[in-house]
Amino acid sequence: MAGIIVWIETANGEVRKASREAAAVGLKLAEKFQVPLAAVVCGADAASAAKLGRLGFAKVFSADGDALRAYSSEAFCGAVAEAGKRLGADLYVVSATALGRDLSARLAARLGAALATDVTEVQWDSPALTVVRPVYSSKLLAVTELCAPVKVLSLRPNVFPAEAEREQTAEVVAITPEDLRIRAQVLKAIQAAQGVMDVTEAEVIVSGGRGVGGPEGFKLIEDLAKTLRGAVGASRAAVDAGWIPYKHQVGQTGKVVSPVLYIACGISGAIQHFAGMGSSKFIIAINKDKDAPIMEKADFAMVADLFKVVPILKEELAKALKK
Amino acid sequence: MDIAVILRQVPDTEAAVKPDPARPGAILEGEIKFVLNPYDEYAVEEALRITEKLGGSAVGFCVGPERSETALRTALAMGLERAVWVCEPAAWQADVVTQARVLAAAIKSGGFAPALILCGREFIDTQEDAMAAAVAQALDIPHVLGAAKIELSDGKVVVSREVEGATLEIEAKLPAAVSCSKGLNEPRYPTLIAIKRSKNKEIKKAALAELGVDPGPAKSKVLALKLPPPRAKGVRAEGEPAAVASQSLEWLANTAKVI
Amino acid sequence: MDFEFTEEQRMAIDGARRFAQEKLAPAVAELDEKGEVNLKALKELGGLGYLGMTVAEEDGGSALGAVAYAGSMIEFSKVDAGCAVAVSVQNSLVNDAVAHFGTPAQRKRFLPKLASGEWIGCFSLTEAGAGSDPASMRTTAKRQDGGFVLNGTKNFTTNGGIADAIIVFTRSEAPPGGKPGISAFLLTKDAPGFKVGKHENKMGIRTSSTTEMVFEDCRLPADALLGEEGKGLKVALATLDGGRIGIASQAVGIAEGALEEAVRYAKERVQFGKPIAELEGLQFMLADMATEVEVAKTMLFRVAWMKDAGKPRFTKEAAMLKLYASEMAHRVCHKAVQVHGGYGFMKEYKVERLYRDQRITEIYEGTSEIQRYVIARSILGA
Numbered sequence: 001m002a003g004i005i006v007w008i009e010t011a012n013g014e015v016r017k018a019s020r021e022a023a024a025v026g027l028k029l030a031e032k033f034q035v036p037l038a039a040v041v042c043g044a045d046a047a048s049a050a051k052l053g054r055l056g057f058a059k060v061f062s063a064d065g066d067a068l069r070a071y072s073s074e075a076f077c078g079a080v081a082e083a084g085k086r087l088g089a090d091l092y093v094v095s096a097t098a099l100g101r102d103l104s105a106r107l108a109a110r111l112g113a114a115l116a117t118d119v120t121e122v123q124w125d126s127p128a129l130t131v132v133r134p135v136y137s138s139k140l141l142a143v144t145e146l147c148a149p150v151k152v153l154s155l156r157p158n159v160f161p162a163e164a165e166r167e168q169t170a171e172v173v174a175i176t177p178e179d180l181r182i183r184a185q186v187l188k189a190i191q192a193a194q195g196v197m198d199v200t201e202a203e204v205i206v207s208g209g210r211g212v213g214g215p216e217g218f219k220l221i222e223d224l225a226k227t228l229r230g231a232v233g234a235s236r237a238a239v240d241a242g243w244i245p246y247k248h249q250v251g252q253t254g255k256v257v258s259p260v261l262y263i264a265c266g267i268s269g270a271i272q273h274f275a276g277m278g279s280s281k282f283i284i285a286i287n288k289d290k291d292a293p294i295m296e297k298a299d300f301a302m303v304a305d306l307f308k309v310v311p312i313l314k315e316e317l318a319k320a321l322k323k
Numbered sequence: 324m325d326i327a328v329i330l331r332q333v334p335d336t337e338a339a340v341k342p343d344p345a346r347p348g349a350i351l352e353g354e355i356k357f358v359l360n361p362y363d364e365y366a367v368e369e370a371l372r373i374t375e376k377l378g379g380s381a382v383g384f385c386v387g388p389e390r391s392e393t394a395l396r397t398a399l400a401m402g403l404e405r406a407v408w409v410c411e412p413a414a415w416q417a418d419v420v421t422q423a424r425v426l427a428a429a430i431k432s433g434g435f436a437p438a439l440i441l442c443g444r445e446f447i448d449t450q451e452d453a454m455a456a457a458v459a460q461a462l463d464i465p466h467v468l469g470a471a472k473i474e475l476s477d478g479k480v481v482v483s484r485e486v487e488g489a490t491l492e493i494e495a496k497l498p499a500a501v502s503c504s505k506g507l508n509e510p511r512y513p514t515l516i517a518i519k520r521s522k523n524k525e526i527k528k529a530a531l532a533e534l535g536v537d538p539g540p541a542k543s544k545v546l547a548l549k550l551p552p553p554r555a556k557g558v559r560a561e562g563e564p565a566a567v568a569s570q571s572l573e574w575l576a577n578t579a580k581v582i
Numbered sequence: 583m584d585f586e587f588t589e590e591q592r593m594a595i596d597g598a599r600r601f602a603q604e605k606l607a608p609a610v611a612e613l614d615e616k617g618e619v620n621l622k623a624l625k626e627l628g629g630l631g632y633l634g635m636t637v638a639e640e641d642g643g644s645a646l647g648a649v650a651y652a653g654s655m656i657e658f659s660k661v662d663a664g665c666a667v668a669v670s671v672q673n674s675l676v677n678d679a680v681a682h683f684g685t686p687a688q689r690k691r692f693l694p695k696l697a698s699g700e701w702i703g704c705f706s707l708t709e710a711g712a713g714s715d716p717a718s719m720r721t722t723a724k725r726q727d728g729g730f731v732l733n734g735t736k737n738f739t740t741n742g743g744i745a746d747a748i749i750v751f752t753r754s755e756a757p758p759g760g761k762p763g764i765s766a767f768l769l770t771k772d773a774p775g776f777k778v779g780k781h782e783n784k785m786g787i788r789t790s791s792t793t794e795m796v797f798e799d800c801r802l803p804a805d806a807l808l809g810e811e812g813k814g815l816k817v818a819l820a821t822l823d824g825g826r827i828g829i830a831s832q833a834v835g836i837a838e839g840a841l842e843e844a845v846r847y848a849k850e851r852v853q854f855g856k857p858i859a860e861l862e863g864l865q866f867m868l869a870d871m872a873t874e875v876e877v878a879k880t881m882l883f884r885v886a887w888m889k890d891a892g893k894p895r896f897t898k899e900a901a902m903l904k905l906y907a908s909e910m911a912h913r914v915c916h917k918a919v920q921v922h923g924g925y926g927f928m929k930e931y932k933v934e935r936l937y938r939d940q941r942i943t944e945i946y947e948g949t950s951e952i953q954r955y956v957i958a959r960s961i962l963g964a
Contacts, residue, residue, distance in 0.1 A: 108420050135548070139340050139550075142449075143547045183464070241608070246505060
């Protein structure tokens with residue numbers, strides 16, 4: 001290993017939490033392999049780039065300019081590759097957010113690199129770079145050694161601990177990617193409504209399934225999610241029935257989430273659903289059917305009518321959280 | 324407008340997959356039912372809708388082992404015109420970036436010049452979503468991943484996709500590669516007549532040598548497939564809703580320490 | 583001898599399985615409760631070709647054959663046995679009767695519409711006083727003005743309430759110098775003097791329509807006759823051989839569905855500190871169920887193969903198949919409920935419905951007793 005580049009993703013000028021996790025893994029890898037480490041950030045001003053020192057970076061490559069204001073796979077990829085060239089890096093680490101997955105894919109292809117996406121574990125005691133990633137609907141884990149000269153990793157968000165901030169300022173090196181052709185560009189970004197959190201980012205998710213019974217039932221789910229400052233998820237059955245939009249769907253054909261707490265209400269817990277939320281830290285299931293598969297997998301299983309329990313839970317939680 | 328659709332055969336999601344003790348990194352295939360990758364169906368459907376409207380050919384491309392033929396037949400029965408298939412182990416055992424190089428060469432071969440390359444958002448076996456970007460890089464064209472909506476206009480494609488907290492509208496110049504997500508369309512079921520007709524559609528095998536692609540040494544190795552650690556046995560609460568709720572609060576506070 | 587499905591048979595059956603899971607399964611419990619037909623799904627099945635599986639392509643069918651049809655029927659029946667019987671009636675009774683006994687004009691008018699599901703068909707044979715003994719039927723067809731006038735009431739007609747095309751059997755007048763017999767007619771629901779009567783409230787297959795069919799001075803032109811006048815019993819009996827393949831597939835599907843539910847439940851349900859699937863008594867029960875399903879399935883595909891191979895008659899084999907498959911389904915569903923214990927008695931569990939759905943397979947399109955009679959006659963050379 002010769003050097004490590006971590007791509008730092010920003011949203012509205014702020015570093016994403018997932019990128020702080022990637023920073024922590026980058027630091028640890030640099031220490032393990034005893035190689036230099038730097039961050040690369042696109043479209044940030046010099047002051048905010050220098051602030052990345054707080055995440056433990058001594059050096060930050062900053063690519064700025066009109067072409068890099070909004071995400072574009074090719075331009076961002078060019079910037080990250082340029083940073084890698086400057087540092088002499090052969091390992092690139094990003095977080096497996098939507099854009100991180102996009103960038104890592106293009107970058108790996110551009111560099112002819114080995115690619116491991118959605119990594120959930122790094123085998124720190126392995127002499128080589130060996131990672132673990134879920135495969136086959138998360139029914140199995142693949143222990144994968146990356147052996148090509150250049151390597152790209154994307155890390156599943158909410159799995160690795162984020163780097164604690166420290167008092168440090170980074171040296172900022174401005175870079176300009178050679179090729180700034182933009183053949184695919186964001187025309188517009190429609191932000192989700194205020195206070196509505198995306199399931200992939202939330203630490204708490206309250207999810208509803210067939211047992212919720214209809215769009216009205218999701219009101220209960222939303223109320224509980226709001227109380228917990230969490231996001232609303234749904235099973236495929238609820239989405240297919242048209243009770244809630246697809247962007248809430250958790251599972252094989254929806255989103256993969258790893259929250260601290262996942263509350264499954266009226267969800268039977270098919271393999272496909274579990275593939276999307278099985279790596280949650282704590283799972284609570286509320287279901288009338290005591291034999292539903294989710295009840296076996298839950299850390300806390302409530303055999304109960306969700307229409308009765310959820311409102312009580314909401315009231316009690318609101319009280320407890322106020323304290 | 325000609326369209327290339329990348330196809331892959333994967334185990335059915337319901338299948339109980341188990342590691343093969345004799346072959347590290349592989350699964351026991353004996354009892355498993357293999358199907359067309361579910362996301363690929365959105366790609367096939369979209370390709371058919373576009374070519375039905377604008378004319379042109381929708382052709383499937385696959386890198387995969389001998390058993391993949393059934394998945395190709397499914398896509399042909401849905402309506403693809405023909406398929407090109409690279410089934411040498413050196414191709415399908417390779418990593419996604421190398422497979423993308425093989426597919427790019429296959430797509431370009433025979434004078435086919437598609438304006439759009441579609442594939443599924445993710446392969447559900449390896450859980451990789453890099454193919455569209457990697458093929459685009461190999462063909463030196465732009466890409467967009469995870470399309471929930473595709474609109475074509477005059478040399479351009481406008482794609483809607485979801486990212487954390489926002490929906491992006493992305494415009495790409497054609498030719499472009501786009502991966503397709505659920506919500507894009509409702510894939511058709513093949514009609515029985517189409518199933519019969521698909522028997523006569525061409526599946527052409529292409530060799531790495533004639534495509535001029537050398538996969539090179541392996542970029543990564545799956546050392547082992549293992550079962551996820553079982554979750555610790557949970558707690559169960561039954562009875563009056565109020566009692567159940569208060570038990571769960573106590574658990575949240577004292578065991579999970581979430582509140 | 584080849585026990586492999588062809589590629590297209592396999593694809594047709596896979597398609598049926600998927601359709602059943604995606605389009606029938608989400609709706610079936612509620613429709614069963616209400617006693618309603620999933621007409622939308624049935625029409626979609628027509629569009630896909632599943633309502634014309636043994637109809638020739640030139641007649642608008644998909645002509646996949648009886649093996650693919652039986653395999654598809656199993657998949658529909660596992661999930662929604664009521665929808666499955668509608669598919670069976672359309673394919674085995676209505677289409678086959680029109681294809682074999684219809685005039686070129688009748689085939690041209692009816693088959694493309696039936697095979698595509700634009701029209702749903704029914705086969706109206708039974709009467710209040712003529713069940714297992716159709717020859718005792720009382721509905722009459724009298725010659726008048728160069729056509730026929732029908733009077734009488736049929737009952738227990740599957741698809742009756744949703745039918746566009748109707749095959750009905752009546753007593754007919756003796757032709758000059760001949761004997762009175764049974765005649766078959768093919769008409770559409772708008773025939774003057776025809777109306778749908780009482781809708782039955784059934785124990786099982788509640789997602790199918792079963793009605794009375796009322797004929798009051800129903801006037802039909804001469805060309806409504808299906809087959810020869812007075813030879814209607816031949817139409818009924820020949821068609822019912824194929825029908826038995828449909829009902830046997832339905833029974834096999836119901837049984838296989840119940841077996842799958844029982845296996846799943848046995849692995850999940852914990853008693854005495856372990857899943858009940860680890861109890862030997864239960865394992866033996868499941869082993870017997872699985873074996874019986876397999877035997878019936880093997881018989882089923884053999885008889886379907888005989889039909890595809892163009893064997894002229896397979897009456898004995900079809901009777902044996904229908905007898906065994908339906909009674910097997912009874913035993914398997916009974917045990918599947920038993921595996922579920924008290925939960926199997928509750929409507930929340932799928933076996934409860936399968937248990938009810940199974941019962942009719944021993945009764946319609948020839949009761950078990952009639953099948954035994956047919957088999958006995960055949961082996962005794964009577």
